[in-house]
Amino acid sequence: MVQYIKKLFRKLDDAPIPEKDPIVHSSLGMPLAISAFLLILSLIWAVYMETAGLRPWRAYQEEFGQLYQNALKKIRPQRAAEAGAIRNSEGYLTLQEELQQAETDVQSQLSTVEGEEQNIRERLAVLTKPFADARSELQATIYRWETVKSESVGERLSHEVEALRAKSFSFQFLDGDSVTYTYEELENTFNGLKNRQGELQAEKVSLLRRPTEMRSEMNAYMNDRLTGLTETQIDGLINKTETMGVFIRQIHNEEMNLVDRCESCHMGAREPVDLSADQMDGRSLFASHPRRDLLAIHDPETFGCTPCHNGNGIGTVSPVRAHGKYKHWLRPLYDKGNFEAGCIQCHRLDRHLEGAHTFNAAKDAFQHRGCMGCHAYEGFDTEPAQMREVHKNLQDLNADRITTQIAVERLLEKGDGAETNEEAHLAYTEATRVTQSIATIDADLARLNVRLDELLMERKRPGPNLKEVRNKLTKEWIPKWISNPQAFRPNTKMPQFRLKKAEIEAISAFLWQSGVNEPVASQPMGDAVSGKGLFDSKGCLACHSVGEEEDRLGGDFAANLSRVGEKTNYDYLVRWIHNPKERSLPYDPVLKHDVTREDYETRGLPFQFDPENNQSPLGNHSLQVQNSTVMPNLRLTWEESRDIGTYLAALKKETAPLPAAPFLEDTKLFERGRFLTRHYGCAGCHEIAGLEDEGKIGTDLTVEGSKPLERLDFALLTHEAKHDGWYNHKGFFERKLKKPAIYDQGKIKRDLEKLRMPDFHLDDKDVDQLTTFLLGSVESIVPPQFHNTPSGQRQDVQTGWDLVKKYNCMGCHQFTPGQSKTVMAELPFYGGSLAEKLPPSLVGQGARTNPEWLKRFLKNPALNSASPHRNGVRPYLDVRMPTFALSDNEVGTLARFFQALSKQPTPYIPPELAPLTNRERSMARELFTSNAAPCLRCHATGDEHTDPEKIAPNLSLVKARLKPDWTQRWLVHPEIIRPGTAMPSGLFRREGDRWVFSLANFRSFKGYTKDEAELVVRYMFEYTPEEQRRLTRGR
């Protein structure tokens, strides 16, 4: 070896010079042979790559054809069995007999018609071509005649035409006839035959009408009962697999600039048969698209695959490239757990989609975790932005008003100083007109001010009002909570901030010292046993929970109260339970500070503030008089509130006293604490004195999924990420959500530069849902006309869902038939209860109740301001529908929501019902008091002694509350509207075209020919409390 290298590098003139000139005498045979061989190899390689290597879909498609055929053959027998069973069923056989009968009926006429048709066809076969030729010659000659300029040529041509017309043709037909026609005769014969042919066609159609109908009936019968394909269809598919070509299958939608070739490999995606991976020999590549219902809504020919799934639609070279999982494709395929991320870009305006579980869960997770406290996101927490807009409009309008007034004054001056009467008149009329426009501005101002008041009510914050800490909390508990909330309450919404001890002390001191100084009224103790009973039964556990880990009972919408006794002041707790919205001092949003008792008293005003008395003593504007909490008012008496408060105050886990916290009173820490509180963005979730208008400290996440990967700061983990394959959006989000400070690892940063996002201690499910949410929050590649922009009732449904999710209505109520059980229904206290003892299901609520009544109800569920401590509709319930203090706007939204869900026409105009005749009235009374229909045995009557045992609402409410058409449907078939209801079914039966009471034959009903169910409905819509007393007097 060394020798060889030495030979290579020795000097040219040292080498022994060969005899013959190497240039002329060396044979290049060997190198040429080798390189030629290599060339051939590379050619073969290139051809292979072109035909198969870069086109794996060819192999896939052939494989698919084979596997599909096998699967179809396996399926065929059961399909044949099912189709055969249907064909042998009575109904089908009957139809078949009818078909045969129909066919035989028309057989003879049909054969006559067909015979004549055949004859005509034969004749036409002979006549057509000669006639057509002659006709075109004639027409061409006529054309020349018409367009010719010279007379002589015209003469000649006219003779030609005549000759052509007179020309004779002879024909020999198949049936032996032979005829001779002139052209004219030929034309007439031809047209006549054609017309006759048309007539015969029409006749045939009308003859076959009945058989055709029968055939389609048979098909319909079959299709209604088939659960899949028939065996003939399967055979058709098997034939298809034999002739299935191998070619690129693509979906091309020009409007969307969409080219998706996914189906070139995923051949089974849209096949009419449901194919599972197992059926296709374990190849999940060929399995059918699950959720065919989604494909029915989003036609793949329009939407393709990539708008929902991402990936590289045009790629066909390899799975990696087609799925876009390489460096340069910015939208790689969504992973299995994040499939529904693709829904979000088009369904931005939807809050709840039926059947989109991950989509709903993702949006719910974002809202439930309070992410919008720091991060802006379109559609969540919109009230502050709306308030700013309203403020701006108010300012503009006020400015307008002033300028208009000035304009009026100027015009009046101009009129006063005018030279002529006409000028003055003009000026004065103009002034009048402009003055009237001030009225419009005033109306707008009033409307906007109302809206502002509403927004003050509607705005809710994820965290509690921290201005009340002095009244509410045990002060030593504050630093313990801030340092580690999860240690105290494992599933709390409040995240853990990475704070040093000094920072915690400063923040606690600031919060304590900034709390309002208005003491809360002291409350005597109550009965804890009775309190527990109330707590369990009134419905608190639909939102709150008690018990830890396996013993946890209740909902997770609101806080777990297992240790609430360790932190809360009893007096405050009682006031809170009595009315959560009540606050110690109102807040003036214009002057931006809390209004104190002195401010009222020095102006001689009573120290009173509530939604009716919300004018500020310091100016002509509204105050925020309620806490921004979603917790509703359960309309409890003070005694009940004290009982519950006593029960809750005893819920403790650690009874040892908390370490003393003297720093809370240290005024030197106030400034530092305020700075830190502002820095960490606490005011995004909490109401804090002096920081009410703080913005959100986090980034806007509305299009976070579209952020260029280079702008996501992986910091010192960049190389590890690239190396381990998680250098993409999903990897970034997942790790950040699990441990937000992960990207600060190893960085040397000053304290204030460090990441402020706290640790939420999310479990894997939450991380998955939120990652899906963020991955889907992209700037859509789909053109806006394909986005889902619900309008009209569908929009009402979505705005309604916003509210339903905000206030956790689903904790107690069922809204859609597919919803899983409510939290209330799962509680052991209510286990096994009648559905009537639980909050009612709201499926079909819009069809059932009058929306105007519903609005009144939602505003005040007690339906009675005099005695609010009850349920308005169902006084017999232990559980209590609370008062949510909804603004008029929210109430209207909910009413429209229910109307839209039930597809009711808006506005609702109650139909006029014919008044009862006396006879009808006595009939109804007999029915009501009979033993066959003892309505008042279950329906509440307003009698306090018997009502608690009742299970149905008071019928006096019907007139205002229900809709007549629904009431009638309820009376005749309650089991369809509410399966499992205690309302008896079968009360009425159908006789001809009217409903008749079926459980008894009342004497007064004899001879009544009108609808009896309608009679009862009309009676109920005239029902009054006096009528009710009349009916119960006998009892």
Added chain:
Amino acid sequence: MDWVQLWEIVSLPDNLPIVFMIILIPFFMWYGFRQAFANDRLIGRLEADPALAKTHHRKVEPFREGWDPKVHVWPYLLRIELLAAIIVTVILMVWSIVLDAPLEEPANPNLTMNPAKAPWYFLGLQEMLVYFDPWIAGVVMPTLILMGLMAIPYADKNPLGNGYYTFRQRKFAISAFCFGFLVLWILMILIGTFIRGPGWMWFWPGETWDHHKLVFETNRNLVEIFGITAQPLAGIVGGAAVGLYFAIAGAVCHKLITWNAFTIRIYSQMTLTQYLIYQFFMTTMLALPVKILLRLLFRIKYVMVTPWFNI
């Protein structure tokens, strides 16, 4: 030693030709110089033995009596070319099958790549941009390079070395060209390809390319060192420095062509125009390494600052 980083750079399809270049240029240099040195030894023998010169005049080593001094293009040259063509075709086929043309993400005008590198044939100029004003490095220098290359045949007064490799007889020309080509062009390309990373910062081979790397490199102008900032004094002083450079460089270049009797004999035949052309291009070419050293050693950015151009 970040092997992954190294591999990433070396295996980037765009950089593959440069890797080939690293192998091919030394090879061909060696190949050519081997022949040149063999011929030089022959020239030495011919000069030593005048009698031999009569029969061995203008031969090339190795050579034997009876060998044809010239051979026909067909078949001898063409069959070698055929072999070369086949081999090149094979290389191209394999290359195109194995490496795809880079189709990267859709262009995003808001997001520039970092580093944003010029194609390899301009990397030398991009490197010059570090040391020179853009006007000089981007316009003046490329123009002078082209003009200089065109002017070489007209200024070259050395009649020797036509048709055969030799180093002895063309020492100056070959050295000057090797300096200009290998150092000032190829080396710059290699630096631009392998060494320059994000932010056009210097990364040794095997050093991870970190976008967040921070270096301290504040530069100052020559005139600022002496405390002069106001125009036109700064321009004048700068101009004087430049003039001083050209004076010294001119003297050096003159020495290069009057190195020994051989060179004097050849280059004394130059006309004035040729001499001036030679001086102009040679001094300008030598300005590059001088400026690079000034920048690297003394952190000097511009020697002459005027409102219209900087040097």
